[in-house]
Amino acid sequence: MKHSLLCSAIALSLFGCGGSSSDSENTPSQPQNTAPSLSGVANNTVKALQSTTVTLEMSDNESDALTFTIEDKPQWVTVDLSENTAALTLAPGFFDIGSHELALNVSDGELSQAYSLTVEVDDNPEQWRDDISLSRAELRGAWSNSANDFNIVFNGYDAGALIIDDTMKQFDYELNNSATAVNLAVDPALCGPYCEREQQTATLRAVAESDSQLRIHVEGLEQNYTFNMAKRSAPSVEKAYSTDELVLGSSFLGQLEINTESNLEAKFYLPNQYYKSAGIVGTYDGEILDVNEVIINGPLSYYSDKADVIFSQHFYKKTSGGIKEITLGRNVNYVEPLFIDDNFIVYDIVHSGEVLSSLDGHSVDDFDGLAPLLTDYASLSAQYRLNQVAPPALSFGDKYIGRLVGEHIINDTVFLKAVEVIFDTATELTIPFTVPHAEEPYELPITYEIGPNQLTLNYQESEVEVAFFQNHKGDTLIASDMSQGPKWVTPFIAIQEQQPLSVQSFAGVYEHITDAYYKSDVFYSVFHSDGTLGYRLLADGPLDEVELSEETTHFWGVHDSRVVFIEYDSCSQATNFAECLSLVKRADADNLFTYVQSLTPLSTGAESTIFNYSSYYGGWTNSESDSVSNTAVNSLRQLKKH
Template identity: 25%
Template sequence: MKQKLLILAGCLALSACGGSSNNDLSSITSSNNTSSNGGTNTPQVPVNTAPTLSGIFTIDAKAKSQYDLVLNAQDKESDPLSISIENQPDWLSYTLENNQVKLSVSPDFLDIETHTYPISVSDGKASTSYELTVNVLDNPQAWAPIDISAAELTGAWEDKQQHLALAFNQQEQGILIENGELSRLEYQNDALDKLWVYEHGCISDCNLKRFTGLQLIAKTSDKLYITLTNKHNENQAYMLHKSSSVLNEKKYAHNLYPDITLYPNRTLELTSLPTDEQRLTTLHIRSHLPKRAISGHSIHKHYTLHYLKGVYDKASGEFTPSKAVIPYSFPFFSNSSEFDELHFTLSYDKIRIVGKIQNHLIIQSDYSYQLGTQSEYINFDPNKYQNLSEFLRPKSDLMAYPLIELTEVTTPLEVGKKYTGKMAPPQLNWALGEYKYIGAIEFSIIDDSTGTVLIETAGKSVKELRTFTYSQNGVELSVSFDDNSYKYAQYSMPSGETFLVAQLTDETSGKTYDNIGYQHYEVDKTITSADYLGTYRHMTNVYAGNMSISPNKATYSYQGPYEEEHGDVFKIQADGSYSFLSRSACHSIGAYDFDTCNTSLTEGNLLISAKNMKLLKRENNIYTFKYSHSFLYNEQVYVHELIYVLNKLD
């Protein structure tokens, strides 16, 4: 609402307090005016002066209280004046009488913040503008909690300062993010004045972190003013805004292992919510594990995670996975505390993106497990398994995982250089002799349209050079291996790290989606075998132990105490990298050097985890390696390549 009041101002001396003015010149022409000596007089042109306001233009006002402020209006020509306030809220009013502007403010709790409004005074020909500031302050003495149900709070909420975020569903579940710390909430009977705070990924035998209580002071459909009991048992007030389920079409990376130091991140798992009908959304969704089962995910320790592709509906926020039923197996304990491997199918009934708060994606899912066909080797009786009926009940889950916004970048490939970035996606199903090969993490650029990938076993006994053609058009990189063509994009993290991501096609729907990204940088060609010497600790694989390399002894710690004392059987390869075999395994077949042992184990189909570590990059004491692993599994030999990041200790 705007008011305009006109007054006839008396003749007052001009008193301006700053601001900007807009003057109109009014001219009055007198015809046939002559002077006493017969000459013609020059017409008089009065100049209009813009009106002014004076006084204090700042009000400090507590919520649920009324405050007044008076400004003085002045105009040299005593013209009728009017006042206008841009974006004037309902709780701000004014009157204009006897050259005085009386401002009255009566804000509520939802108005708590600093507001700035342009205020102007005009005489119809010129105007002057000023800035009116209203600081709306809290008023704890006027707090009067109002009732609210969890249904009214359903959704995701956060404050602008990123200190607090909350999410609720209608199944007595919630999420709390307080100064970056992620927790799970429980409450009972729709009452939010007592909230149980647990670890986010814990659902059984959980340690209670603390109690907290929520009180609602004021609300609209998209804004809340609440108090929450903090760790010091004090009521802290927050202004929360509702997060929309409609996210932008940017790409995000997420880290499901925040307790493991990733420097730099070895791979990039993308989350995107495209609205393009030809593209699929990729999301991680979780489901609960049987009681007494624990996963390796620190923030989802009682859950297993599924990487799903599907369609995202922007209007509703719903995600429909391409694969609706997922087969899964768990070791399930019987009443006698023994366990069998039981087979299940997992069905997601509904998945909905609730919103993004404090850089966490909030996902609501409804799902259930069904018993699958069990192995003929177990005497299956559902009554003999602990908690099986509870495990099979339909479940609802409210999940949060951290997101990092990505930027699409272009890094031209240069002839003669070697780069990292997985150039051969799994869809190629490459074979290296008898080996199934998963890797191609390194590639070389030969000329402006051709590159090569060297694939080899960890012992370097079998190798092939594969050729590809490529072209770069802006941010898009097109690559072809024989008749198989793929497109790649490059994305940058806020840290500056760049990742190469394949744009793959879903076999069922024919739509494209973003695959996992791999680090993309130029390989350091100056590295020699001497640069490997030292003791290292893994930073991206907490289970791998240490690696130690000296001129006469090298140990890669997947082995036992015998190797710790004597070292592995190793070989320095032509490219400077180190290959390792278990000393005890080699000695058990009478082989005492690497080549003899590697040949004997391979020919005897007794291959026991040959490994190779090739140094790709050094940054201070952070060393990045390509890890190759040749191994036998279910009568099939494999070669698998990964990126490992190690901290050099000496």
């Protein structure tokens, strides 16, 4: 009996013994060779940090020398060879958890037989460690599990993004006192690191570690998660579009594209000031973009030549008492992409602060809370990635949700943000602008051309490019005025035929899904059947906590297939909706101040309805030209009826 060891495999050689005869006349015919066999192969289960032994028996009808191999043998499998057996010791660790197929082979040198041994490595929470310390430097970056359906991103300060399947949420984080756990405060939706909505608390800790991986356990979310996580390499940057979580009104369309001399369209969240977009010019070294110039689209001040973002705040003087207003600036230093895939983009914007106003002889430390606003800080920006697509097939004569133009002026009225479009033919379309109290919408006819990547509108003596996108959910979105760079995106949806409105059918309690107040959970509007409305009732909790008997603020009624609601102040002499609407129309005709709003149902889903929300301000006086101007604004809102 001999053993032989083959390269890159464990081998067992079995030698049989036999005799031979010199009488050639009586030599029997040679029997046909048969393949050897292996017994004892079965499915096996073992826990991490435990071991078990699998015993395999080899045999051959002709007693030939046999060779046993395991292809690509894992390190946690060892083989003990003895006689005609191979004892496999399975001793996996936490980073071997999962299903493994061991490819076995037994051969007599001429014929071989393949076998498969399934080994299931299970978790072993009893052996989890609770003493693994973490640091911000170690955590910084993006971590993913093997299925890539659980990703977590940390910046080097106190923010991160959690990406589970096709959803993304931002969080603030801190290490516990022993640095063995990470406390997460998870936002309910993407609303920036300075969002003040109630956060969900969770705890992340490492229960096993290797040179390049962490096994983490997260408690406190909708369910508990335990995964082996590997740190992702720095993301490659290519041209990509992105947006925050889509709201129906409109969402900012960002552009991410970096090379040695290029721009990056970013979304900024900085202390005390929010900017929709900024164009960044700088130098990219493969990891970060050093910022040389920032062009901000948003509110600017006379300090803008000294700092990128300006804001003022009151501070208490610790030494002499009293309150002083101090003007501060935030300078954007560099941008670092942290995570990029087909659905999401996450990056840091690192900025520092400076004082732009006089401190009247005081130092920074003399004011409570001033010093932290001057330090370097990284604002995490988490966005959904959009993929540009060809224009979809259009049904001519049907109406769609989607913003194609931003502003149109006729006579003394400015029409803003139309959110409906009718494609009349392959070359002509109509954009309706809803005016709440008018009998019919104002309609703007436009000619257009369908190209391979966009629609080109002939609008106001110029061409406007309209592009289409899809998000990670497969929704189709539309962006107007792409010729001027990325602007805004809105949904692009075929409008469904709605049931006729009546006071009886519409009266009820509505949750404002896409029109929540910045610092609250949700608003409700209560349309009473008597034609009065308790508008924008703030609720910090569930619906049964809303005070439905709260004093009403508006008259409301159905007018020309839409719900019109008017504040009492606009028709103080009226006692019902019909009188109020009549007074508003008369005031508008006389160029007196008019404010009226409406909701037109466009598309109803399983739980909510998308409305065209229209507001009209009439009788505004332009002091420069002493003229009267009116403004009609359209946008999209989503409400859920309870």
